[in-house]
Amino acid sequence: MASVFTYDDSKTLAHDLAQYILAQQNKALQNGKRFNIAVSGGSLLKALNAGLIQDPEFQNKVQWSHWHVFFCDERIVALEDEDSNYGAFKKQVLDPLLSVDGALGPTCYAINESLVGLGENDRIAAEYESLLPDHFDLILLGCGPDGHTCSLFPGKTHEYLLQEREKKVTWCHSSPKPPADRVTFTLPVLEAAEALCFVAEGASKQPILERILEGHDTTLPAGLVTENYQSCVSWFVDQAAVKGLSVKKETFSGN
Numbered sequence: 127m128a129s130v131f132t133y134d135d136s137k138t139l140a141h142d143l144a145q146y147i148l149a150q151q152n153k154a155l156q157n158g159k160r161f162n163i164a165v166s167g168g169s170l171l172k173a174l175n176a177g178l179i180q181d182p183e184f185q186n187k188v189q190w191s192h193w194h195v196f197f198c199d200e201r202i203v204a205l206e207d208e209d210s211n212y213g214a215f216k217k218q219v220l221d222p223l224l225s226v227d228g229a230l231g232p233t234c235y236a237i238n239e240s241l242v243g244l245g246e247n248d249r250i251a252a253e254y255e256s257l258l259p260d261h262f263d264l265i266l267l268g269c270g271p272d273g274h275t276c277s278l279f280p281g282k283t284h285e286y287l288l289q290e291r292e293k294k295v296t297w298c299h300s301s302p303k304p305p306a307d308r309v310t311f312t313l314p315v316l317e318a319a320e321a322l323c324f325v326a327e328g329a330s331k332q333p334i335l336e337r338i339l340e341g342h343d344t345t346l347p348a349g350l351v352t353e354n355y356q357s358c359v360s361w362f363v364d365q366a367a368v369k370g371l372s373v374k375k376e377t378f379s380g381n
């Protein structure tokens with residue numbers, strides 16, 4: 127079964143999320159020199175800032191120089207565009223790190239910006255795929271109010287994204303949430319990961335979490351991932367997101 131960790135407020139959620147990420151980091155670095163992590167965009171990044179950057183308990187424990195950071199999905203826009211997931215990560219994590227004395231940053235892998243706007247979206251996806259490691263130690267996921275995760279959207283029109291088994295990164299066109307063109311990890315990448323972790327906060331996520339955690343709804347991409355890869359899936363949620371649901375109210379307590 128997937129683990130669901132529930133918190134009263136964003137600060138304690140961010141604290142335990144950081145602790146969970148560090149546990150995955152330490153496990154990976156016991157076996158090698160790289161921590162291969164993929165991050166999503168959206169609301170997750172605020173929690174990363176609060177936990178990994180602002181929380182004094184973790185500032186010296188994150189081994190940034192061993193981190194290889196990829197993006198689960200990316201909007202096909204310039205990296206400094208406000209819609210860019212890389213850009214948002216830079217703002218919440220990379221830029222604040224610059225002001226930490228002696229901190230060495232992670233190695234980050236962004237899409238090839240020089241191809242943006244040239245009608246080369248398949249090539250952007252293929253080039254990004256060529257950068258990916260064999261598998262990820264940790265993939266941090268979001269969940270939209272419609273049940274999308276990465277840029278894997280629910281519904282007939284976007285079924286091709288969930289059906290993709292050959293490509294690891296594919297072009298998502300006509301995204302129902304702007305911007306329309308994106309690249310996204312596909313299910314085989316999620317399937318191969320050591321650990322998958324969703325973060326969802328706020329009342330706007332409650333109806334979709336009810337369908338995922340209580341209804342086990344596999345028509346929703348986030349539900350499909352939760353059901354299919356249960357043992358390596360964790361959810362970090364706040365009380366508002368699971369209000370009225372019968373999920374066990376536990377918090378993360380170690381490995």
Ligand SMILES: O=C1O[C@H](COP(=O)(O)O)[C@@H](O)[C@H](O)[C@H]1O
Pocket residue numbers: 166167168169170198199200211267268269270271274275276277303
């Ligand atoms: O468009 C996107 O949305 C999802 C969910 O974002 P949230 O703000 O509702 O948490 C995000 O995981 C994904 O990376 C992003 O491109």
